[in-house]
Amino acid sequence: MPISRRQLAVSLLAADHIADRQAIAAFVADLATQPAPNPFAQTSAGAVRQIWRQRAIEFQSFNVEAVGLACLFTTLSGMGVDEALVQEILRAGSHTANVFHHGDGCWIVGAVLYGKSGVALPTVSLPRSLRGVLSSRSRARRPGGQLDLFARIGS
Structure with a gap:
C-alpha cells in the first residue's frame, strides 16, 4: 500500500462527502486491519462505477451490509469515465474496506466498508490519536457568530 x-x-x-467516514476510518485505523492483495490498484472512475454497481446488486441479493456505496456513486457520477483512480483494499476478519483516491491518498473519492453475507459491520472506535484530528477539524470549521453590520447604525 503506497x-x-x-x-x-x-x-x-x-472526506466530508462520505457520510460514514468515521466508521470507515476507524476500521482502516484499527490494528487488526491490514492491506490485502490488490492486483488491480490502478483503475478508472468508469471501471469502479461498473464494478460497484454490480456489487451493490449482489450485496442486496445476498444480505451483505455495506456503508459508503451511495456516497461513492454520487462522487463517481461527477467524474469522467477515464479519470484515473487508485484502489486500496484493507481487510480484518470477515470485513473489507475499499478506498479510492487519485494516487496521493490525500483526497478520497469514496470508500466502501462491507462484510460477508449475514455478518454485521464492525463497531470499531477511532483511536485517540485520530479523535484529536477529528475534534481539531470540527473546531476549525465551527462557524463564528454572524457579523451584524447594521447593529451600530443609529446608535
Missing part, C-alpha cells in the same frame, strides 16, 4: 493506514484514515476523516 500510503500508511494512518494517513488513509486521516484522509477519510477529511
